[in-house]
Amino acid sequence: MTVSKFKGAFAALMLSAAAVPALAEDVNIVVWAGGSNDADAYRITAIELAADMLEREAAIEGRELNITVEGKRDFGGWEEFKQGVTLAAEAGTAPNIVVTSHLDIAPWSQAGYIVPTEDYLDFDAWPLNDIYPNLLEIAAYNGIQWGIPQDAESRPFFFWKDTMRGIGYSDADIAALPAKIEAGEYTLQNVLEDAKKAVEMGLVEEGYGFYPRPSNGPDYAQFYQSFGGVLQDPETGKLVLDKAAMEAFYQFFADAVDAGITRKNHLGTDWGQWYSEVANGKAATWHGGTWHYARYTGKEGNEDFFGTIEFGLIPAGNDNGRANTITHPLVYLVTDQQNDDHEDIAAQLVKIASEPRMNSLHAIQSAHLGISKQQSNIEIYSNDRWASEATERLLGTANAQPNNLDYGAFSEAMFKGLEAAWTGVKSPADAVTELESELTAKLGDNLIVK
């Protein structure tokens, strides 16, 4: 339901509230979760559990409410999922609840596919008042709370401890790395040097000194920030192209290729191969996400994560930049439906699924981070070393990509420029020049170039 319909719906609402019907109500709630594999099953299961709770609450109030939850998460990929949601919404058959990237909030809210969760939920009340404010902020757009964060994560930089020992680090040095990174004392230039040593000493193969993510994703914006880049101007809400930072960021990857520590054709490496290699020490340094923990220790069989891997923020690139990490929470969104009562039920389900205990099931099973403060008082969460250490070391400094209608175009163009510089098709300076002309033409007034 949209805000404007409130007044109109008001009288009817009052009437229905006065005379609660004793009829049984059958509601079918469809949940689609994008980018979710087996470990993320609780994105849907939590809604099923919440439905059970809501039915019981209704029963006690004397209403018979039967909620059937239909979940779907076997999409071919993010593109297929997003196309599916938008086309279904256009056809008026959108799923009631979607779990998706927070970046979809801007276009989907503008298109009217989703309704604000704040139309139905009290964010001053439990459990929503316990969610970290910075995460809630990421699920808001234009001052409206559209969604509820479903999980949190961040994207750390990883070191393989054995390799670091091999190039002369003591255990104490390695343990001090995260703090040195945060203080800006260990930078991406040090990464280049250490990775080069590891390659030259034969500890890792050529191209495995620094082993980045093989496809586009929020991760690369971190390196732009490492060199002082800012994604969005806080004053005007416009996107920002900082040419010097962008060029330094491109140059870093070009240098890594020149030094032989990163493969020239690294982008496009199969994800399965990539996971298996980094989880078993084939790479000296790399970057990934907090949820990788589940994959490394599960499917890839690394039984001693803390003994073999050290992690910290993405190091600063130069004096202009800072050590940073991006969190890219998925959010629960409630879609626009003909029947406002179904929107209400969907919103209630999402609220119940955000209870600390419920969310902890997902957080621990999928190695994501929690969304609310009280999760540190839930034993399954607090007993998990990864969740508590990663929350402490990373989440405090994490920022998110901006919810902005043009951010998709910005991010695609930035990555294409990186790819051109990385593979040597263009020099970093030329790649930035082309990026500038492309973004200026496409974004126009919504871009600040500096």
Place this chain on the structure above:
Amino acid sequence: MPRFNALGFGFLAPALIVVALFFLAPVILTVFFAFTNMSTSTGITGGDYLLSQSDLRGVKASGVSDETYDALENAGYLVDDAGLARLAEARDQATADELAALHSGAKFDARRDMERALKDLRDNRIRSTRDRKALAELFKTSVMDERFGSEAAFRTALDGVGIPQADQDILVKEAYTGWVWTTENMKLLFSLDSSYRYAMNTVIYVTLTLGFNVGFGLFLAISTFYLSPGMAATFRTIWFLPRILPPVLYVLMWKWFTWDTGFLATITGYLGIAPRNWMLDTATNAWVVVILINGFVGASLGMILFSSAIKAIPSSMLYASEVDGANRWQQVRYIILPQLRWPILFTTSYQTLSLLTSFEYILLSTDGGPGRATEVWALAAYHTALNNYGGNLQYGFGAAYALILVIIGIAASLLYLRFFNFKELVTKPRIEG
């Protein structure tokens, strides 16, 4: 005497439906989309009227009066007599009186603050969250963040908050969330450097792949012609495999073949060449692989067409040439090739058109990489319209890319029809005339 034949029409109907659905409709939609600013955020089926915070930036730049801008920016929730009267009507007088006692005259920027004010009620508690939210709306003085289904409803709301008519026209334009007609896509397309590069890539791709298709198809047809029938059939079947393999599997095999740990790198490794990814190492590598992947698929079609055309050559001509002492090359040069003129022209024209719009093998293999070196026009259209990590797909701009292809395709088809003298091909045989 030509007359309407219902049976004939009936037989044609499925074909007509297919042509209309899968050719005409997409072409018409492409033309239509290309002149809109349609994207995920505008939706496809139309829009509403919504002023949000980010629209205010545009509003400020659009020249509305300062009063209007302030009215929009600073409006919020006001506990005034009118609002209290609405509350009394919707709930009861006691609730309105209690709220008046607590907050009369109060002004809140955000809905949440208004809801908190309603929570302060003690004697007349509003317990249900949904009710409280609905009641908070009774005090709204702003048109911001409300979605209006029609322009009339939006204008009524603007009248309600006292926005003058002149400013309303600007606001209506700014607030519309749906798509609008525009020629900006075309302007943008011709102003981007990348467009020229994609056009160049497409020329390279079509020319080289076509050359390979026809040349290799011809080579296969002629060489298998001179083999024994059993052997010829075996070879033709083998070369037909790329076409009948599912594209994903076919390209996957190419990936295994060219990866830096793949077959090719292992073999060249024995020769002392450092292992590399033969598909993505340089732009040249990528082009060679893209052309071979597409070329082997296309060559098999040429092979079949040319083989059957060669078989249609009267064998007496070939025997006669052998009697005259012609060698194989002379047979090919002076007998076979001249007879293949029409099949070659047909294959060339047909494949030009299909290559212009085909991108599936490139998408699966290099995805336009490295660094957009193999991004062809059709792939750029796909990437723009249907592939975006940030979520806002540019349907309109992507269609503008596609429209250029449609125009080139239609122009080329007309040219080919003229070239082939289509009229002559379909004239009635003299014998019946």
